[in-house]
Amino acid sequence: MSPTNAAPTPPVTAKIPTERTHHGDTFVDDYEWLREKESPQVVEHLKAENAYAEAVTEHQAPLRDAIFTEIKERTEETDLSVPARKRGWWYFARTAEGSQYAIHCRVAATDSGDPVADWTPPVIEAGVAINGEQVLLDGNAEAEGKPFFALGGLSVSEDGNLLAYAQDNAGDERFTLRIKDLRTGELFPDVIENVFYGLAFSPDATRVYYTVVDDSWRPHQIKAHVLGTDPATDTVIIQEDDPGMWMGFDLSQDRCELLIGIGNSEYSETRSLDLTDAAAEPRMLLSRAEHILHSMDPVVLDGARGYLITHDRDAPNNMVSLLPAAQVALPYAQQQWITIVGHDEAVKVEGTAVTATHLMLSVRKDTTERVQIMPLAGLGTPTQGEAVEPGFDEELYTCALANAELDSPLIRLTYTSDFTPPRVYDYALADGTLTLRKQTPVHGGYDPANYLATREWAVAADGARIPVTVMRRRELQPDSTNPVLVYGYGSYEASMDPAFSIARLSLLDRGVVFAVAHVRGGGEVGRSWYENGKKLAKKNTFTDFVRVTEHLIEAGWADPARIAALGGSAGGLLMGAVANLAPALYAGIVAQVPFVDALTSILDPELPLSALEWEEWGNPIEDSEVYAYMKSYSPYENITAVDYPKIAAVTSLNDTRVLYVEPAKWVARLREFSTGSEPIVMKIEMDGGHGGASGRYEGWKTRAWDYAFILDTLGATARI
Incomplete structure (x- = not known):
């Protein structure tokens, strides 16, 4: 590696130029050869990267051990x-x-x-x-002797006798489906490979439904397997051939109907399969031809079946309408949709669920997720009841629906905030009584009164107000002396909602201010917040993050010399972009499974999920403007000769969402161009997937590694 007592030297990455030409523009890529996953040369290079990362961070091992121990001791x-x-x-x-x-x-x-x-x-x-x-x-028994273990679904038959489950032993999110007889404990001989998420039994337990992915890891088929038959003869219920559409299914609350959803981030389609009829075929409920982004829930009102539609027709933040089942067969233009919940510019409706007596709404209000409840009696009529929202005593919290069985008089809610460990409540539909069933215990003397989370707002150059969550120990003051970690994501309309984290306490207890930048591209401020951070507005995501960082300095929360940034997946793209935009602003950056070679990936529709990404980023294959725009921000192409900060890219060999090759190429090119002296490392989990290694203890070790790297970079290794 290097002479004794000398600084570790990074592995030398061979340069083998390949050319990529689109729209008259040629890009020379010296590191594309790292994509050959099975190549011995590539495997050896990845091992060398791990060895270098270990050598660079060897002095952090005691800190990693301390953080792991803290997580373990605080966890029940x-x-x-x-x-x-x-x-x-x-x-x-x-x-x-x-x-x-x-x-x-x-x-x-x-x-x-x-x-x-x-x-x-x-x-x-x-x-x-x-x-x-x-x-x-028993997940432990299932995982024994295997390098990786994760479940992709569990489903119990209606009679309670059979269990269908799917497990992944590689980390590539391709699961093996098995059936267990719960009366005897015996496994059926039926074994189905390459299954995706989602399982459901027919009501009579003679069939199990599952989803299959194509070579690009896109769910494109729903199949029915008759128990006791050869899986090779399984029936394809529906197949979706459009490479830009994703497919999945949900069970109706009465478990008699399979709701098949096909869509992307801009419009969707729903079909229904009658599970009580083995010969039934999917029936169209709402076609993609109408270009309405929606979801549907069957409901029974006064003995008549209908469909509750959460949709964006003339409603950017969504509204809820009722479509009587008798009108489904009518042409779309002739259907009479009954408004249940109208559009509200300040409240985004995320979806619905029903019991036999009530409708539950998942809404986003004041940036955070809430649950509202309405009686079904009178729904869609002038006597319709008002929505009721359970009240809580915190300003920033997340309340979500966890379970709502059709015949239950109670619904299950989960509640958390940045410093309130997860709680489980049962809500009585008859009178609104909330009963606390559990609060996750936290050991080690945890006292929420020692910490504080507040909401601030940074102002972008175009006037947009960017929400910022600032978390810290209560005694910290905005005196410009604090080390700060800024976290962000900002894609796919995903919201970074308030949530408790035991691991984060290890940062806060060392005096770090943890800030969440709720940048455009996320969903915290309604649909427009997402629309203004995607496709040809994507750069807003990156400039918002930089602006939040500057706000933290201006507000006195940050020592300008001690700021680190953290993000994963699409948030890793954010990390790569801000490293190019403002390298001097950050002392260190941790990019987890980072999407840093975005243009290369999306230009190849054969790669996993690439075609599906066109609705998020645009289609650079067909559109020269999209190509030029993406090339202007894609981290890999925009590395220049500047002093880059200390950077760690953390990835997994078997990740099917963001291939390991993206951070591998990015790290090599960063080292080639950087004029600074800070180390740039890549740590790769050789048996992991998009979420890293499996198992809770391995997850804690991964988090401890990331946090130790950040704390060491910020000079904040001692507890205060």
Whole structure:
């Protein structure tokens, strides 16, 4: 590696020029050869990158160990989820100290005739098995001897006798589907490979439905497997050939209808499959030809079936309409949609769910996610009831619907904020009573009163007000002496909502101010916030992040010499872009599974998900303006001869969403051009996927590595 006591030297990356020409523009790429994943030369190079990263960060090992220990000591390792009822069983998951994965269990429910009592979860103790408890699937046993383990779905048949589950043992998110007889514990001989997320049984448990991806990792088929038959004979229920469309399905609340959604970020299509008829074919509910972005939920009102449509027709922030099932067969122009929830410029409707008596709305209000509840009685008529929103005592919080069974008098809500550990509530639909079922315990003397999260607003050059969440220990003052970590994402209309993190406490307890930049391209401020950060407005995402950083300096929160940036996936693209835009602003950058070679990837429709990305970034293959715009910001193409800060790219060999080659090429080119002396490293998980290595302890180690790198960079390694 290097002489004793000398600074580690990075691996030499060979330059093998290849040319890429589009719209009359030729780009010479010296590092495209790193894409050959099976090449021994590439594998050896990646191993050398790991060795270099380890050598550069070797002195951080004690800090990594300390952070890992802090996470472990604060975590309730032997824990369990609040049981959720489905039909005649209570389902829950256990974790045990020393075990990496959850154990999925159930226990029989009883019916007393009192609906509220019957839907009140049993009290189950962590680490204590109860009489009649049945283990459905032990993730630790499934993972034994395998380099990776993740579940892609669990589904129990309506009669409670069969379990369908899909597991991934490589990290590439291609799952193997198996069927287990819960009465005997025996596995069916049926084994189906290359299954994607999502599983559902037919009501009579004779068939299981699943999704299949094509070579570009796009879900393009929904299949039905008849139990006990050769998977090679499985029926293709529907196939989607448009490379720019994504497909998936949901079960109706009565579990008699499969709602098939096909779409992209701008418009969608919904079809319905009657699960009670084995010969049924998908029926069109709302075609993509209408160019309406929407989702649908079946509902029964006064004995008549209808569909609740959350849609953007003349409603950028969405509204909710009711389409009676009898009108589905009519031409679109003749259908009479009944307004249930009108459009509101200040509130974004994200979706709906129903029970037999109530409608639940997921909404985004004042930048954060909330739940609202309306009675079904009178819905769509002049007597329609008002939406009610459960009240909480914090300004910045996230409340989400976790479970709503059709016949239940209760719905399950989850609640969290930046310093409130996750809570589970049951909400009584009859009178609005909230009952706290669980708050996640945090050990190690955690006191939320020691911390504070506040909302600030940075102002962009064009006048846009950018939300900023500032988290810190309560005693810290804006005196321009604090180390700061700025986190951002800013794509796909994803919102960075308030959420508790045990790992983040290790940063805050070392005096770091943790700021979240809610930049354009996300969904925090409604649909327009997303629209103004995509395609030919994408650069707003990057300049917003820089502007937030400058705001933190101006407001006194940051020592200008001690600022780091963090982002992953599309947030990794953000990291690469700001490294080029403002390299002197940051002391260090951590880019997790970073999408830093975006133009190269999207120019190749054969690569995983590339065609699907056209609705997010534009299509640079056909549109020269999109090509030029993307080339002007894509991190890999815009590296120049400047002093780059300390940079760590963290990735995984088997990631199918952002291929390892992107950070590998980016790091090589950064080292080639950088005029500075700060190290630029890549750490690659050789057995991991988009989320890194599997298992909770491995996840904690990954987070400890990232945070130790940041803390070392900021000179904030000691607890205050």
